[in-house]
Each structure stands twice: as C-alpha cells, then as structure tokens.
Amino acid sequence: MKAQSVAAYLLPVGCLVAGCSDAQSVLNPHGAEAESIALLFWITAIGGALIWLAVVGALIYAGRRHRKPYSQASAARLVLWAGAVVPSILLAVLLGYALALIPDLRPLAASADDDRLHIEVIGEQFWWRVIYHPPDGQPVVSANEVRLPVGERVTFSLKSTDVIHSFWIPPLGGKMDMIPGRTNTFSLKATKAGIFRSPCTEFCGPSHALMAFTAVAMKPGRFDRWLANEGKEAVNGKPGLKPFLANGCGACHAIRGTEADGAVGPDLTHLASRKTLAAGSLPNTEDAIARFIAEPDEVKPGVRMPAFGMLPQDEIDAIAAYLARLE
C-alpha cells in the first residue's frame, strides 16, 4: 500500500524529469538565451532549496535540541540578520544578476536592418509562414520549420495575420507573442546543433495544440548549403503535378518552378525535406500527406484548408506521391 502511494507521488515527478531531455525542454539549453535562463533557474532553484533546508534545520534545532529560550537581544539579532539583512543582500544580488542578463537576452538593438540573417515568422491559424532574409541574397519562403546556423545571432520578426500566437523554441529561447498588426522583433543564438519542437504558446483556436514548428540548429556550412537548396525551384518528375494544378491546389499553395503560386497556405516547394507535416500534426510520409489532402479537418479541427476527399483516390495518391518527393 505504502509503496504504491510512493509510486503514485513519484510518477508525475518521473514525467517531469523525463521532460527535461525532451526536444521541447527549457532545461536542455542549446542557445545563449536558454543557457542563461537555465543557469538562472538552477541558481534560484538550488539556492531556494538550500535556504529552505537551513530554515527547516533551524526550526528543528530550536524545537527539539535547544529547548531553553533565547535572550531577547540574541533573538533580535537573529531576526535582523537572517530575516532582513541576508535576504535583502541575496535578493539584491539575484536581481542584479537577472538585470545583467537582460541586455544579452533581448538586445535592444535587434532590428530587421542588422547585417545578419533575418527570419520572418508569421503565425496563421494553424501554421507558420517562414521567410528567410539572408543579408546578401533573395528572400526564401518556407513553412512550419525554422532552421538557423549555430554560433550566429539571428534576428526574428514575428507577425500574425489573424489572432495572437506565440513563438517559442524552448531549448533556444523565447517566448514572444505574435500580434496581428504588429511586428515584434527579437533575436536568438544557437550554441549547439539540435532538433527541437516549438509549440504555439498562446491559445489560438481549436487546433492550437496542433500548431508547432520544428526548429533545427545546424552547423553554419550545412545551414548555408541547406538555405541555397531551399531557395531553389522544385525538381520532380512525378506525374502528380498535373492533378495538383488541375484541381486548383496551386490557388493556395506555391511550388516554385511550377505554375502553382498561391500565397494563402504553406509553401510546398521543398515539403519532403521537412521533419513533420501540417505544422507538427503528422509524420511527413506519403500516406499522411494523402490523408491530410482527403480530411484535413479530421486531423486539425478548424483548419482553413477545405477537404478534398471527393477527389478520385488515384488522384489523391498521385498528388501525395508528388509532394512526398519535393526535396
């Protein structure tokens, strides 16, 4: 009985600890901002734990060991030092430390004109439009995946077209709201390579929980090669392009290098190179693409894409096969 209740208490603790190594954890820092926040967290948590132990120790000592009353003068000294002076000093140091972190966390100078990579991320129900603006070169449009080079500070411009969303890459830093009609700017610097899950962190509608992007921190050389490829037009000889265009998919989705130039939904030019499908809702497989074409509203309630389940199955399959090879 007792063992069971202990296990019942430990279960949530276990879950929390397991969360620490997750691709979505702030305690698994891979970026400058997340590292300093994690360090601040550990200092505060461990310091708090030590103070708690000291207070409880003193209580036990006073209650069990030292039954004799203190003199009024020594009691007053204790209250003065342990109750006022030491806490004030500790809090002042902690505050000073936290304030000193701020300039690095949110550099005031961060703006879209910096001479560095600038990534525009626009939240829409329920996906992310991502536009890379390299300092020297053409903008590259993508969706639902944010890649950035390790060791370089990257400026983000955050926008929304409909309701408030919130941008957060837990292992790198954030979060910052995306507000319709505003552009919020901040920057991130990845320090280690990794792949992270980045959920929308402001309730934005029925599929809020299904709105996440994949963040990938990559070595600078690999990143440059990836971005160069992402900027290229799609190369794909599969016959699915014909039904894709004939059924009007191109009115909403763009595939560069084809007639499809819609700007309503996510750009699909290099869909197959992404880690997930439909903003983190499905694994990026051919079957999942076919399913999403046929019943997007079943996968993501409230999705803005209408269902195309009325298409003949062979056309759905052909389109899925085509999209699954857009690398």
Place this chain on the structure above:
Amino acid sequence: MKLNVNRHRIAVRINWKYIAIGLAVLPFAAVFVAWLGFFNIGAASGHWRITELFLQLAMRSAVRTYAIGIEEPEAFDRGAILPAAGHFARGCATCHGAPGEPRPAMVKAMLPRPPRLERAVHAWDDAQLFRIVKRGIRFTGMPAWPTQMRDDEVWGMVAFLRRLPDLDPEEYRNLAYGPAKRSRASGFNGSFDAALAGCARCHGMDGLGRSAFVPVIAGQHRAYFVESLRAYAAGERASGIMELAATEADRKLWQRLAEYYASLPATEDEQSAADAERIARGRRIAQYGVPRRDIPACLGCHGRPDRNPVYPQLDGQKRPYLENQLRLFAEGERGGTDYAHLMTEFASRLERKEIESLAAYFASRQVQRGKAE
C-alpha cells in the same frame, strides 16, 4: 342547512367527474366514428358550407399572420420573372391555368378547385403571395416550393404573378416557352427535342440564357453540366426551378443535352465603361486572391484550361447570376456538385463589394478556351 351544503358539494364533485370522463372518452369516440367509415370524404359533393367557411377563415387568417415579418426585397430585377414564367408553365399552369391555356377538366373537379391566378392574385399582398408560394397550403393540394432555401426564386415567382393578369396569350407563351414555342400540350414525350425545348425555355436554344438571372450554359463543360443536373435532381443544389426541370428531363438524355450546349459558342457579356473600376478590382482578386484573409485566386481553378472538368467555366457568365450564386454560397445555401463545399468556404470570406467586383470581372472575361474538353 348543514346537510344542504354537503349535498351541494357532492353535486358539484359529481358534475366535474362526468365532464372529465366525457373529455377522456371524446377522442376515442371520434376515432370510433371515423373507423366506422360513414363520414363521406368524397370530393364530388363538396364541403358543407360551414366547413368551407371555417377552412377559408383559417387559411386566410394563417396566411395573413405568417406573412407578418416577411421582408420584401428591394425592387427585384425583371430578369427574375423569366425563369419564374418557365417554372410556372411547368409546375403551376396544370392546375391554375395560364393565359390562353384552358385547364384540363379533372382540375376543375378538385376540392378545393384551384383558382385562376389572373383573378385571384389581387386578393393577396406580395408578402402573402410569397408565403403561399414558398410554404404551400395544407389540405388543398397546393405544394410548397421544392426547396426552402431559395427565397430569391420565390420572389421571382411573386413578381411573375403580379405580371400575370396583364399578359395576353402571346406574351405569356413567349415568356414561358421561349424560342421553342412549344405549348404544354405538345409537352414532354421523352424525346431529345422535347427535353431540349424544356431547357431552351429559359436558357435559349443558343444556351446564352434569356434573362440576366439565367446563366450562360453554352460552352460549359459536359462534366460540370451533368454533375449539376445530378445535384439539382438529388436536391443537393438548392433550386426549386432546376430541381423540377432536372427531374423532368430523362436522365439518359442529360449527356446529349450536355454535349449540345457544350458545343455552342459562349459570347461575353457587353460591359459598360462605368464598370471598368469594378472589373479591375475583381481582376485583382481573381488573379491573386486575398492571401491575408485566406481567399485564394479564383483563376487558380476557374482560369485553367486544363482544370478539373467539374470546375465550371465562368468567363462571360451573367453578372447578376454570378453575384446571386456567390451570395448563395456565402450564405451556405447553394450546394451543388461534390466540390461545392470549396466555394462555400471561400465565398463566405468575401465581402459584398468583392462579390460584385468578381461578378463584374468574370462577366467581362473573354472566353479563354476553344472547344470544351
């Protein structure tokens, strides 16, 4: 004294009891009398005078009451009268007669006898006529409009009924039968010519539509044509007029009708210069959509020569017709082929002004494609 009071009380109690028992038995007695079958329900002898007076009172009062709160649209375009006339000839004239068309004798033996509307419409105001045409009248044989979702069609019929008393037989025949000039008597014998004459009443032999509210079907793709007829006949696309027309034409003839109209040239509507600005606005939306509000480019589907054949040809289509259809889509009431939900979704995001601009733009567009295929 005391005794009297008691007796009195007992008497009252017993009376109530009898009444309660009587009320409880009454429905069973009524069912019993009906079951005996002596009540004469034959139409030949007509109603008792008192029954007729009661039914008339109930009907007139109900129409008057239920017409309260019906909002009449602003002056309806006269173009709506023409499809209503075609529908009148098909659905109403059999019982109500029409200018120059006597009714068959069996109709005169109906109870109640359907009124000649040339004379009867004066008794009702527009809202009351609307109510009767849309909802029908119980116990009279007057059916409701086949769909309850197309008030615009019902108002067109009201407008036609207002014209009816002034029509001479020649004018009526021209409105209702059009170029085919077929009277009801030569009617629908299942032949292709008869079915085509049924379409041509409103759409014309040239498929260009005989009024602003009748769409151009010349040059329309066969697949869309047949799918639309199927949707009308199945009640999946709301239209009382087309539901009747589609179910009347033999299903086996649909493909031939589609081929006939697909092979005809569609000519574009002539636009006045005043519309130039509106057309330009419509062109912008049609070409680029409004991505900010998730409105895709119309031409992404409707402008492609290689498009899915169930996506209709809109170039040169009638402006009022397009406006009306977009409005119906936006209200979620149009229905249509298996693809109609796409338009329901997109049209609901359009503003009224955008609908007008798009209709003007597509009406002005040159027909892009050669032969329908």
